[in-house]
Structure formats: C-alpha cells, structure tokens
Amino acid sequence: MTPENLALLLAERDADRYSLHARYLNEQMVRVLQTIGFDREYRRGQGQYLYDRADDRYLDLLSGFGVFALGRNHPTVRDTLKAVLDSDLPNLVQLDVSTLAGILAERLLKYTPYLDKVFFANSGAESVEAALKFARGATGRDGLVYCGHAFHGLSYGALSVNGDGIFRNGFGSLLPGCTEVPFNDLAALEQALASRTQAAFIVEPIQGKGVVVPDDNYLRDALALCRKYGTIFIADEIQTGLGRTGRFLACEHWGVEPDMVLLSKSLSGGHVPVGAVLTRKAIFDKVFDRMDRAVVHGSTFSKNDLAMAAGLATLNVIENEKLVENAARMGTRLIKAFEGMAERYELVKEVRGKGLMIGLEFGAPRSLKLKASWNLLETANSGLFCQLIVIPLLKEHHILTQVAGHASHTIKLLPPLIINDEDCAWIERSFDAVIADAHRVPGAVWSLGKTLVENAMRARAARA
Structure with missing residues (x-):
C-alpha cells in the first residue's frame, strides 16, 4: 500500500469507524462512547491538542492513559x-x-x-x-x-x-x-x-x-x-x-x-x-x-x-525541553487552583497528586437539595456523578478527561507534559464553570444526571 492509497483509504472509510468497531472489535466500547457523547471523530492530533471533523480544537488531559507525555506526533x-x-x-x-x-x-x-x-x-x-x-x-x-x-x-x-x-x-x-x-x-x-x-x-x-x-x-x-x-x-x-x-x-x-x-x-x-x-x-x-x-x-x-x-x-x-521541570511547575499551578475550588465548592472533597498526575475527588454534599440529587445518582450507579463533570467538560469546553477508575468519585488529569500557562487557564476556567453548574439544583447538569440514571436503570434491567 502506498502513502497515497493509505490516505485515500482513511478518507473513504473514516465515517465507518464506529460501525467497523461495533461489528469487528469491541461493540460495548462503542456503546459507551455514544452513550456519553464521546464519539467525536477526531481527525488529527498535534501536541496536547486533538482536532475533530470540523477542525475544532480539544485539550487532551487523558494523553492516551499517559502515553503522550510529549504530546502527539512530536x-x-x-x-x-x-x-x-x-x-x-x-x-x-x-x-x-x-x-x-x-x-x-x-x-x-x-x-x-x-x-x-x-x-x-x-x-x-x-x-x-x-x-x-x-x-x-x-x-x-x-x-x-x-x-x-x-x-x-x-x-x-x-x-x-x-x-x-x-x-x-x-x-x-x-x-x-x-x-x-x-x-x-x-x-x-x-x-x-x-x-x-x-x-x-x-x-x-x-x-x-x-x-x-x-x-x-x-x-x-x-x-x-x-x-x-x-x-x-x-x-x-x-x-x-x-x-x-x-x-x-x-x-x-x-x-x-x-x-x-x-x-x-x-x-x-x-x-x-x-x-x-x-x-x-x-x-x-x-x-x-x-x-x-x-x-x-x-x-x-x-x-x-x-x-x-x-x-x-x-x-x-x-x-x-525540560519537561520534568515543566510538569512540576504546571502541576503546582493546577493543584493550587483546584484546592481553591475545594474551598469554594462543597462537592469537591479532595485534591491529590504530584506534577501532572492530579486527582480531583468529589464527595457527598452537605446541603439538602444537592444531597438528594447525589443520593439518586449513587443509588443508580456508584461513581456516576463524575460523568456530570466529564461530559460537559468535553461537550461545552472541549476538554477530554476521565474518571480515575470503576465506581470512582475521582477525575484524573494526566495531560501531556508540554502544556503551558494558556492551557492551565483553559483547564481552570472550564472546571470552575462546570463545578459551579453542578451546584445549581435544578440545572442542566442534574438534568443530564437524570438521563444517566435512566440509562443505568435500563441497562440494569436488560442484564437482569
């Protein structure tokens, strides 16, 4: 296959990526991505950024589970x-x-x-x-x-x-x-x-x-x-x-x-x-x-x-490129910013990490309105609340991140070590906005939560 043929093949079949994976690879993974709106069809990656079909830019805080410390395509x-x-x-x-x-x-x-x-x-x-x-x-x-x-x-x-x-x-x-x-x-x-x-x-x-x-x-x-x-x-x-x-x-x-x-x-x-x-x-x-x-x-x-x-x-x-030093410097900035959010928002329980390996843990709130909504999510599926953060982060702020594990209440940041102050500002204002929205009941975030609960209950019924 020539480089030209490869480029043509990718162009011709890119629209089939999810159907190909559903048929020949992991159908359940495709269902997960489509359910939470993570089926973005990224077309290219450069450094710490991903670009979708419309050439919209996303900041990748997942970095391939840590593979892309140098960013993509260095x-x-x-x-x-x-x-x-x-x-x-x-x-x-x-x-x-x-x-x-x-x-x-x-x-x-x-x-x-x-x-x-x-x-x-x-x-x-x-x-x-x-x-x-x-x-x-x-x-x-x-x-x-x-x-x-x-x-x-x-x-x-x-x-x-x-x-x-x-x-x-x-x-x-x-x-x-x-x-x-x-x-x-x-x-x-x-x-x-x-x-x-x-x-x-x-x-x-x-x-x-x-x-x-x-x-x-x-x-x-x-x-x-x-x-x-x-x-x-x-x-x-x-x-x-x-x-x-x-x-x-x-x-x-x-x-x-x-x-x-x-x-x-x-x-x-x-x-x-x-x-x-x-x-x-x-x-x-x-x-x-x-x-x-x-x-x-x-x-x-x-x-x-x-x-x-x-x-x-x-x-x-x-x-x-002194990436170890950059990881220490950017990590110190982000952890300090998240600690400030923990002081302002009752849903933020703890901030952990070193350098650019950071965990933001959420926990049960004190106020009655928030507590009722939190308990509803936990009853449906432990750890579901974090999806109320990661989904709007991607959809509204173009930041890709992840929950730190099964049934976890922690969102993990694992960005490329090349991120800069502009990226940190993007992260800080986006997390602040989404977390602030999560404290408004009723609100768009909790409407999303209701949808996720319904999906979780349907999935549980199907397994039964």
Missing part, C-alpha cells in the same frame, strides 16, 4: 523513526545484539545509578510479567504482595496482582501465592512479608486508580521491610515515571531506590510500544546465570530498532 520522535526506516538497519537478527538497545539501556540507567541491568519488553504489562518472573527466579520464592486498588496490567501475571475485582472477576484461577495488602498500611505489609516466602512487593509510587498519594514515610519504610525479610521491592513507574510527577521517577519524591523499576507508556514517544525493567545485577544474574539459560526469558519484538529509537528520542525531548 517532530523529534517522528523524524528519528523516519531516519531508522531509511537506514536499512539489520533489525531483530536475534542471534546478534542491538546497538540501539545497548545505548537506550545505558541512557536509562544514568537516571537510576543504583540499578545495573535492563530488560526490554513490548508493553507495561509485559514488563510487569518479566519483573514478577525475575523476582521468583532470583529469590526461589513464590509469594507476591500487591496493594488494594492497584493496577499493573491485564495479562494473567499482572492481573494476579491487580487490586480491582472488576478486572479480575470472570477469568478463572490466577497466579497462586499472591497476597493483597492495603496501600499505605505498613503493619499489613510486614505481616505479609514476615513469613519470608514473598518473592516481591510490587507497588505504584502513586496509585493510578484514584491518584492515591502515599504517606511520606510509606515507600521508604516499605523498602526497609523488604530488605528485612529478603523481598524484592518493585516500583511500577509505568504511569508515574519519565517526568510525570515532576521528578524523573516518582520514587525520587521520597528518596527511595527500588530493586526494580518498571517503565513504559511515555517511553514510546507515542509511536512504538516499549517497556523496560531496570533491575539490580544480582537479580538479573540469578535469572540469566549460565550460557544455556541466555534465552530463558525474552520477547521477539522487544528490542526492535524502532522502539529503541523512539525511547532514545523521547529521553532527548524530555531533557532538551
């Missing part, structure tokens, strides 16, 4: 990938080693001088799978400890340490030996580790589902407990890493040096999937301990030249 990444394609490199020889993979590993380890080795994978979930496997191989133990409400991926090993039943239920037996403990609960963690049968404790430094920030001593003391009981400490920085929280790694906020660090999402540059497990040499050498075990774990496409080049280009952009 010219440095795009030009680097074109250069790789034009170079006719001997890609994936397999019985050879990749120069680009070696360089990317070297670059990543400069950010974590306490770690020594890198294993590359194709995704975040695959990185989790490798880390769990390495931990068991290195310790000779089977046990794995994870936190409630955690999210580490949806493949079977990752699913076994996933703290949300909505993803786990209905898929049969998962990995044996997995123990859930509450996030931020050191006593529960020590109780789980005390048997000295646990290979690893895997934790998100800031939990993505709900943007839950740990107590100041939690990660540091958790690491000390892992050291005490011989358990490997795995930091899942797949969403929090690469500058998202205003530090290169979120663990840096608390001075923690994990035994393994997992990266993915942003490392792709938004183009080529890639994941990485950064680990200590002692762990790596116990897995790859003899020449006949040199291929005891691997992944066919993991060190492909396009992925490695995308990772290198991403690191260059992060450094050259």
